[in-house]
Amino acid sequence: MARIRSHPLYELWYPQVVILQDNDAAIKHLDDIYPDIPKEGDTVGISITLTHTNNIRLVSICHGESIYTFDIKLMGAFPPRLRGLLEDEDVVKIGHGIINITWCLYHEHGIKLVMGGEISRLHRISDASNRNIGEPFNNPVLLSAIAERWLDKTIDNDYIQCRWVDKFELVHYKQASAVAGVVGQSYHAIRESNPVDSVANKYWIFTSVEHATGTVLGRCEQFPLHSLADGSCIEPLRMATDRIRATLTEADLHAQRIGIQTNVERQYRHIVRLCEDIERAVHTYDHSVEEAHEQ
Structure with a gap:
């Protein structure tokens, strides 16, 4: 210019x-x-x-x-x-x-x-x-x-x-x-x-x-x-979804051990959908950070 x-x-x-x-x-x-x-x-x-x-x-x-x-x-x-x-x-x-x-x-x-x-x-x-x-x-x-x-x-x-x-x-x-x-x-x-x-x-x-x-x-x-520089809320969200998924997996395994035929993820599908929405948002954030750094 x-x-x-x-x-x-x-x-x-x-x-x-x-x-x-x-x-x-x-x-x-x-x-x-x-x-x-x-x-x-x-x-x-x-x-x-x-x-x-x-x-x-x-x-x-x-x-x-x-x-x-x-x-x-x-x-x-x-x-x-x-x-x-x-x-x-x-x-x-x-x-x-x-x-x-x-x-x-x-x-x-x-x-x-x-x-x-x-x-x-x-x-x-x-x-x-x-x-x-x-x-x-x-x-x-x-x-x-x-x-x-x-x-x-x-x-x-x-x-x-x-x-x-x-x-x-x-x-x-x-x-x-x-x-x-x-x-x-x-x-x-x-x-x-x-x-x-x-x-x-x-x-x-x-x-x-x-x-x-x-x-x-x-x-x-x-x-x-x-x-983008303020990612303070991103990591807690990532950790929270990981904990929720781990809890659902553990509940599913426990049900199998005691002989209960159930699908925990299907039973708590609203929680699973919430996790999926949060994970998509976090993925979008990660992608935006990568694009910003490339520019």
Whole structure:
């Protein structure tokens, strides 16, 4: 991959960027990105920008070749139609640190973001280099690493973490817009390069979050290939099935010694089937480990 010099994040992005500071403009442009009848499976990139007091200042939405950045503070209230987009079950909202975005939206504005996708997880599922195998699947991947892998760009991570007080200049709006843009375009690059639909969405998309308990609903917390290094539960399963089979064999031999005509495995066929299921799962794990090491 050709490397380029490090750029401020906003310099990487050159589509149409629309900065919205009043409700009338927000309504007009939301009609462009959020039709009355959204298509199931529509996706948008999303990012938020916080103030130094951790309040939401900007919400940026990447849709197609355009990015719309809403200045919530200047609007005075959260646009109802934007709220509707975030709470729409037919539109997947993809972000970097999507759980944190969801938490901020709910606790400040009571918005229950649903169908949220994490770009870090999708990146790990789709990155054939397997460089993250063995790391906890929940660990985030730097947005700069994602941009470098899928957009062939190098960016400064420092820009992503910036927070501003009250005085926003054009560069700040561009920066906020670019984060959503990198997320949205990385998603489309991944989709073009990999048959993502063959990987169950449940590994990187949640259906909702139960805010009272912090429980993420509808999402598997581990993706098999990235759990290979943690084989702590495999050996006990292997030993348990061996003990069960040995016990059944001993029971069968004992029955024969005392003259009872019986087939213990047939009599306890449900236990035998359970052992077979566990053994198949362990075999799949062993095979996956071998494949990962070969790669």
